[in-house]
Amino acid sequence: MHSPRQPLRRLVVPLVVTAALNPTSAYALGEPGHEGKPSGDTGNHSVNASVSDSQIKIIHVSGGGGGKKGNLAPIDANWKPPACWYEPLFTPEQLKQAVKKNQVSDVGIHEFWSNGVFVDHYEKGISDKNFDGAWSTAPGYKNYNIGQKGYFWRSVAPDVHDEDSWDCGRIMFWQDANTVPKIPHAPTPKMLADYAYNQVKVPDTEVELKPATKSTVNLPTWVWLDRASFQEVKVRAELPHTGLWAETTAKPVSLHLDPGTEDAETYPSSGDCSFKADGSIGTPYAKGDATKTPPCGINYLRATNGEPFQLKASITWKITWEGSDHDGVHHDLPNGTFETTQDMNVQEIQAINR
Known part of the structure; x- marks a missing residue:
């Protein structure tokens, strides 16, 4: 170098x-x-392109939806797209x-x-x-x-x-x-797949909570994601005049919850909630579930006292690719994560003894 x-x-x-x-x-x-x-x-x-501008064409094939979106952060800190x-x-x-x-x-x-x-x-x-x-x-x-x-x-x-x-x-x-x-450093389908990794835009990770406005100390907060919100995202990269292409696909596999304080319990205890077969996470809260243990959720052990906890929700996406080499194999790239933070206000209900 x-x-x-x-x-x-x-x-x-x-x-x-x-x-x-x-x-x-x-x-x-x-x-x-x-x-x-x-x-x-x-x-x-065609005439005065800068060396920082590639001719690679990016096509967003499927997924992503509307609303806020962002780039994935590779879990493997040693991985980087081609320089x-x-x-x-x-x-x-x-x-x-x-x-x-x-x-x-x-x-x-x-x-x-x-x-x-x-x-x-x-x-x-x-x-x-x-x-x-x-x-x-x-x-x-x-x-x-x-x-x-x-x-x-x-x-x-x-x-x-x-x-x-x-x-x-x-x-x-x-x-x-x-x-x-x-x-x-000649282009290859793998190189195009790596390049497309940074072009994948995934949806914001804000989760549904119940109670929706304010949690209560020692009462579980249920967390879930609707199956329509998180679908696989596919991006295609093509390099003109070469016949080379690659499609990079991101598929959501798990949600990790960080309550924003050590004074909390997560369900499951690891804080990792897996996607179900239908693409959803957790179970929607129903009347009468307040004292039950949610399949995906948080139990705060103390109140916020005016300063909300910062609940971090990050989704892990499995990344694969296939390309113009037509070998029929879906190759792996490092998993990626996308994290968002939302305020969590927790109240404490006072009991009156007579």
């Missing part, structure tokens, strides 16, 4: 991205004092026009070129160096490969400040149509 502090070779910063910088300076993104993201017209992927990869960006004609109009600047995640350097490499065939640990040779191209079928591929990094994004150090390169390069 590259470090932003390693010695750098010649880099040319184009005027189109340096309105606030000295146009004669040379630097790589991440070098101290130059930590900002490269600019670009992110609304036009960088390569994907097709320009046809020969598109690259030629972009260079002609001075509309392209990023030749890689951490390397920017002036218009003249693009002409030297992609029109005149002058070789250059990849921005990798070996400074490997990148052969030049004649007239942008006009007449050939394929795309120029470039590295992408959702977060250019992530040090792992330095692993994608090849400058923009050619790949024949209907093929995917066999190089490290």
Whole structure:
């Protein structure tokens, strides 16, 4: 992996991205004092897309519903989505026009070129160096490969400040149509599934409570979730011009209750309530259930005295994926959680002795 502090070779910063910088300076993104993201017209992927913008198309296939939604937090703290990869960006004609109009600047995640350097490499065939640990040779191209079928591929990094994004150090390169390069960090169905993980939006986790307005000390509060509120969420990620796709599915499996105080009991004692076959959790409160033990609930042992307890409810979602490799297997990704907090006021009923 590259470090932003390693010695750098010649880099040319184009005027189109340096309105606030000295146009004669040379630097790589991440070098101290130059930590900002490269600019670009992110609304036009065909000419001046930024290296922080992917061409991946996200389709929300099913689930999620209305109301508030949020992203999942992976339970595995060591797991992270891909920091960088390569994907097709320009046809020969598109690259030629972009260079002609001075509309392209990023030749890689951490390397920017002036218009003249693009002409030297992609029109005149002058070789250059990849921005990798070996400074490997990148052969030049004649007239942008006009007449050939394929795309120029470039590295992408959702977060250019992530040090792992330095692993994608090849400058923009050619790949024949209907093929995917066999190089490290080339896109795969698994990579698309990982990318889609962060695009999954799940519903807010606010739970139904009974009593609804205020709980009472030593009387159980029943908790349940309606089966219509939490259904599996499926997101599809497709990378154009590659034939690659993946569908990532999140299915709710359990609810965890944290009463917000040690002076409370949960039902069950672990605080983990499982989803039933119909997609619901717990049992709705019915008249006469006040003194019964709920299958999912809380019993507060002291009153709040004006400061509500912060009841935390988090749902664990099982994450799987399948993709264009068509192996028929639903592969696992790390489970994710989504947590919400709601106020719990607890009253104490005073008994009068005569």
